[in-house]
Amino acid sequence: MGFAHEYATAIVRRGRYPMEPADFVPDWADRPRKGKHFPGAESFPLPRDEAPPEATVQRGLFGPRGTGAFTLPLLSGMLQESYGLVGRRLAVQANSDLGTLPMYTQANWSRGTASGGGLYPIGVHWVSGPSGPLTPGVYYYSTPHHRMRRLLAGDATAEVRAALGGELGADCDQFLVLGVRFWQNAFKYNSFSYHVVTMDIGALLQTWRIWARARGLHIGPALWFDEARLGRLLGLDQDEEGVFAVVPLTWEGAPSARPAPVEASFAPRVHHADQERSRTTMTFETVRRMHAATLDGAADRPPAGALDTALALPVPAGGERTALPAPRPLDVAVGTALRSRRSSFGRFQAVTPLPAEALSTVLAAVDTAGTLDSDTETPGAGPLSRSYVFVNHVAGIAQGSYLYDPADRSLRLVKAGAPGEFLQRNYFLANYNLEQAAAVIVPVARTTAVLDAVGDRGYRLVNAVIGAASQAVYTASAAAGLSCGVALGFDAISFTEELALEETGEVPLLIMMIGHERPRPADFRYEIA
């Protein structure tokens, strides 16, 4: 049994038994940047993207799989609306950073994708070959400037294809490669950070999946590859940074013939080094061990069907069920929804119950994120996650906890009765009143079964699916005019007991709140892109 089992157990218990170093206090004055800084690297502006009216959230979530090809404006639009800075948060909310938000040096810039703690630790690299519009090379997406920084000139795509191994991406010469420098999250969350950043990866991939599908494109990420080889290409320090996903992009005008394999006499490698802002950086033993565990067998992609024993369990037939109404169509442009997406942070107010149709809409969106179209999942196989729902204030649905069954769009009763007191007692931050959320959705996965099926690297897949669920909630809620938020700060042992999850081997991995907010909130509009 690998270290990921141990880590998964420690995460579930952390609400009662803090993870080491329990007395850790972040040094906020010496925090790292949210992104890498390459002062010497040449940068290139990105063009504007014009979205057609049919690029709606409805199509992004529920439309057909895309068959189109990326262009530079499309790549630019997808990056800007997912991870680029698009606005500044200045509204009054219940987080402890409220007082500092008006100071420019502490400005909190918003993005289309949510991120644990708002730390945004993912570095997006574009490895572009001869079909691309720029000189072939390795580019880093600079989120504050919405520009590409060239870290290496020359076609390095053969390295990516070799790292992917075999068929996947074999006919592509454009790739997005997602890396995380752990310090960018661990300076705050220390040992917990591996759990958070792996969900962040899923959240970003889900934004891309929605965005791309709405534009007739496809995102199929690889999570298994020769990570050491890619780390070498990108000039990463293998102990302190990881490569978590590779996304091959079908590019307009790329020759359909496969690029000839390049026999590189030397391996290309980025030499530009990130200029770290923190004067003192630290590594954490648990993060180092977890990273090492997920690197084991990284290039040995599990065969089709390997996850069959670890998929979400079917909802048992029968039981006391409440039918949900059909979801409402989400005819809002993806870009509009992503730009208006935000966390509620303590603003829920349940004076008016949520229409059941709104809950149904968000649950249908979550359902689309149960699979990621990733390299290890078998096309057409079931999802890796399913959802429980605590109903506080939804019109026509009795208060209680339920299991959502997407097959007939119903809620199967787990336990009757108002859950508000349970929810608030088991939330350990002060920024939300969970009782005032209309409903709290809890995505679960069979983490242990996944690790047994595909090894420790499966931890990344489980968490990516949960991160994707969170971004589906954010995007659908924004499109439906609802408020939402997600949180990791809950006692998972209590949730396991409350939902009787010991019997199913499921782990409650996130809480996702939806509802109405207090009317007429204090805010200040500050859009920058």
Ligand SMILES: Cc1cc2nc3c(=O)[nH]c(=O)nc-3n(C[C@H](O)[C@H](O)[C@H](O)COP(=O)(O)O)c2cc1C
């Ligand atoms: C994986 C993940 C975990 C999160 N955990 C929490 C949490 O425990 N508590 C919380 O208030 N917000 C949590 N959030 C929300 C982030 O704090 C939020 O997305 C980020 O600060 C940016 O703010 P915005 O969503 O308003 O843009 C989480 C988000 C993600 C994606």
